[in-house]
Amino acid sequence: MPPGMPPGFPGVPGMQQPVRVETDERLTPKDIDFQPPLVICLSIISRLLGKPVSSATLKAGIPQQEGVITAASIVRSAERIGITAKTVYREKLRSITKLVMPCILLLRGGNACVLVDTTNNAARVVVPGHGMDETEIPLAKLEEEYTGYAIFCHRKSKLDKRASELKLIKTKRWFWGVLAKFWPIYKHVIGASIMTNIIIVASPLFVMNVYDRVIPNNATDTLWALAIGIVIAYTFDFLLKNLRSYFVDVAGRNADVLIGSKIMNHLMSARLDHMPESAGAVANNIREFESLREFFGSSSLVALIDMPFLVLFIVVIYFIGGPIAYPIFVAVPLVILVGVFLQIPFQHIIENHYKESTQKHALLFEIVQGLETIKTSMAEGRMQARWENVVGLSAHSNSRAKTMANISITFSVFITQMVSVAVIITGVYLISKGELTVGALIACNILSGRSMAPLSAVAGLLSRYQQSRMALNALDMLMEMPSERPEDKEAFHYGTIEPSVTLTNVSFSYPGTDKAVLHDVNLSLKPGERVGIVGRTGAGKTTLGKLCVGLYQPVEGSVQVGDIDLRQMDVADLRRKVGYISQDSLLFYGTLKDNIAFGLPEADDQSINAAAEIAGVNDFVRDHPAGFGMMVGERGTSLSGGQRQAVTIARALLPDPEVLIMDEPSSNMDNQSEYRLKERLRSYIEGKTLIVITHRHSMLDLVDRLVIMDRGKIVVDGPKQAVLDGLRSGQIKVSL
Template identity: 40%
Template sequence: MTQREALDEGQGARSAVRDELLECLQSIALVHGHDVSADSLTAGLPLEQGRLTPGVFPRAASRAGLSARMAKSRLVQLNPALFPVVLLLEPGRACVLLALDLKARRARVIFPELGEAETEVDLDGLQSSYSGQAIYVRPRFRFDARGPEVTRQRGRHWFWGVIRENRRLYRDVIAGSVVINLFALGMPLFVLNVYDRVVPNHATETLWVLAVGVFIVLCFDLALRLMRGAFVDLAASRADVKLSSRLMSQVLGLRLSSRPTSTGSFASTLQSFESVRSFIGSATVVGVVDLPFVLLFATIIALIGPPLVIPVLVGIAFVLLYALAAQGKLHELSETTWRASAQRNATLIESISQLETLKSLRGESRVQGIWERASAFLSRTSAQLRMVSSSVSNVALWAQHSVSVAVVITGVYLIIEGELTQGGLIAAYLLSSRAMAPVSQAAALLAQYHQAATAMQSLDGLMELPVERGEAKSFIDRPVVRGELRFDHVTFRYPDEQREALRDVSLTLDAGEKVAVLGRVGCGKTTLHKLLLGLYDPSAGAVSLDGVDVHQFDPVQLRRHFGYVPQDVMLFHGSLRDNILAGSGSDAVDDESLLRAIRLSGLDALVDGHPDGIDLQVGERGQRLSGGQRQQVAIARALVHEPRILLLDEPTSAMDHSSEEALKARLKEVGQGKTILIVTHRTSLLSLVDRIVVIDAGTVMADGPRDQVIEALRKGQIGRAES
């Protein structure tokens, strides 16, 4: 199968599809004075076929300083005070409504295919294609430095803010719980009347009336319980989707300088969200909502027989005091368990990712020992946590039964003294169990609460880490660049490192210049690439592209200008096509560009010679490909968007001589007019460049024409930097 056949079979002929919803958002943002690029609005969002969806629209709008809200309304009922508004048309199209003239039956709109030009259309014609859904988009007011804070302004919490969005559902849950707890009085009152009135008087007609009434109450109670559970689960599922998306967005947007050092521990922190999610489930919410009704049941018991409420109050106080006494230990054990679990998970992730290396070095014994020691400690700690937690639950259950026994004993003496009826005793017994149940349930939730609180604390720490694209950050729009690069007295130190990776480095690469960076291992060559890509911030100095500091660019737009081949190539699970087109929707690259990138990288031999062609699965981390083939995929990925600048870090380190020579010839072809910065130890690649920079210990030791620097190196005229 040839490359062309593989492409045609995999996706067929494609035509450019406009993202009308995105263009409508840009039009409205421009109306409100916010000129934002498409990259800034959609970077990192889950697009469908490369296009914005109504569900994701509010998240994109927030990046332009706007708020968006979906509304279902007839066209003529839309609020003119909130214009312009985005109209969702049939099928899958959109436009911007600017104004309505109901008398003339005309509307002023902006259709994305016509650019920013306003068009006047017939209102009836627009109504026929209108889907009935519109999106109101309004600018958010932002305080600047001139607006002093009267009180400390706190942003919306990432977790509780989402929970508050479902307050209407929780309001219905509370209303349903009130009625359910009132219905709970039905059964004790039924028993009381049967024993006190029906049985002594043999009033069977009254019995059936009471039975029908209590059966109706039980039916309504069942319906309300089912509805309450459904509402709680619906609210939890809605929150789960938004919170999971928010967490993943935070992870992907983190600055690399703030990234946790351990991947496994970091993954464990994210997984701890499961304990938070389960805690806000139905059992917790229902238990908390039912707790205040303990006072209602205690009051009813007191009305039946005042002495009967004393055991109930004593039992409630005893359970609460024991639960409070156990809180400190539960909190300590929850934190210890979480830390031990995170550490063990870090060992697991590291071992799996380095399994081949472990086997090659015969390091299984060391890792097995670390795993077993961590597992033993975690097992002991978890057992202690379970013991304390179960003791709270068991003491609460014991107290509930003891209270029931005490109520029966007290009731018998009251009956003997004629102060209580038999029906009243049974009703009080049932109500005492109903009063103690929420208290027991709340006590049992304490351990789960501490686990959720520990997880929430770690997640709060994650959500407070700085991200590349802050809400108040604005970027310039530079869709086209010349390719001039500049390091102006740049000093940089990696996080938690004592030694500086770069020290007062000043370099300038003119647009279209080809430069190689040479130096010993760990001298800071790769760091130059990472700073250019905006992955890290220099400790001092500035890195600029076309004279503009790289941090003024939107991170996605900045990296679009670079074709980057890293030293350690990591591929994603999926096909060759998926990995070459990583970072963009498949509709953003036409077949000719994809074929050209495959040819230039040298992947054409693999694609043409394999039955699956470009749909060949590469496996996790590209383990089904050789090191040289992974580098070819990385090169194709760097070239497919035809960037203005190429950053190549040891691009041929895993290739044989013939593959390297073929790649050099192709790079000479593709490099015409492009700025190229090559980091290499191979002298064979120096024929691609006109200039060489030598770095040692983070300091520039030599910078000049290729032949002169090579000659100086050969003669030993270039020394080493002082450490």
């Protein structure tokens, strides 16, 4: 190994896999560094730029397949934390100026490092897995590993709150801002449209000259000259139209991906207390993006760009035929006025159709998710009636919308036909007076049809405008939901935090309800303390657990982990330290391994197996021929309730959290499975802070302290044995 080379540097064994602690014993989740090299490098960059952010925060929410995170994903992650990043190609390291350092170098084998500085023969780098220590490496050796690609990063300039005194309206900037990025492409589209519309004028001029000059004089030489010219013009028109369509498609496709990604990213980070109650309603809102995309599709955009050329065609018609242009002068504003007038009833119809469509999708989701209950309750007839009712309403409003759209389009076609008749009649009179030739009349008629064509397309656009406007408003409502990671909030990375939990004067009620679920709750857990929470159904136990993991925020009071208010912490940092096992054992379509490593797809098989062993997943995996590759079905329907619980427990244990909250972890397990789970958890929870929310008193064997809740309040809090003795003796009178 060359001098100055740190252990594990690219090209040296040990860097191809996540950094790990080698022991003779079985690895536990805590022994593995799950963060990919690019994520660690961006975390290092954030520290060097004065915006320290943890690797867990950077990785949260960015797309990854099989644990692989690309440079494009890292650029997106950097933008989210206020760092402008760009992937560039620099063939040689010497061509990277010091002005852009520190930067990330992409190395061979999927590795990366942070380049801090360079000299004539050496480079100072920070290697993932070695903290913030800088190491000097021979420049030639680094060149061997360098792929030629780097990621340049710098902090975004940001105004402070004093600048917000001038209120600037930025509604829907998430949509228009993305489209604005493709303005350079749209400029090419406009340029191509200008050329094609100019070429269109050549066709009627060709016809006019043939009728007026070639045919009367039998000028075949002129005919061939004109024919060659028009063929060349048509060839350019063919190429320009295809080029225009290609540019529109490229811009539309890329905008579609970016906007769709932005919508989904915001949905994933939205606060649950501001989410709509119906999942079907949310899905319908996102589905409306299709209407928006169609409006800004190729035909719509081209029609809008062609509209201004009406003036050009009318001027040419007036130049050729004079009064023949008058019918077009009248027809153009008439078609536009009728289209605008129809928007008034059309808007009302579209709004009703949107509400009915939302209701239809909400009911559909409810039926699909509850099909088993519907069958066992013999409620098929009732749900069928509700479905037919809402589908009937939706079909009626859809029919009315189509009728209004057809009126607009057919009226435009009718006016176009009338214009053609008026042009011919006017032209005949002008010919009889000797003021117009037959060729000029034919040319004017062709141009009149071409000038009215954009109006027919715009009539269809006006009918789709209301649908697109409603879709944009629906999506804007979704995008305006408060996020767990607000843009104006800079979360602080605290590093090591002691695993204590404190609730101070916490009150909470779910949105849309007046009833408070928690009333002035005060609870404190020291590091390593193990607490059981029991109480009647509806006492607020589950809500308390969700507040501790940041799924909801208290209406009053504060929740702290390690004496730090959760609202100061990034949710990724919080959920890395606080593991949560929900009483709803929800799995996703895929393999058993995929579901255990759901939030850590880069976790290796040893870590997954260790978590599965503790949770009891291995008890049923061993008997299945596919092992961890077995498919679990949607929502885990291929597994029993107890098996699903075991998988969700393994999922929560995999990151090895310092605080573990378990909400009814064994409610679907048999006594033997529950006993094995308790025994395996005993050694795992040593030194960890534990909260067990349960109705099964046998799970209380894991805790030393017992809290009883009733009607949103803590009514009893003390040592477990003392509380249990008080309940048995009647000194504590609480119904459980």
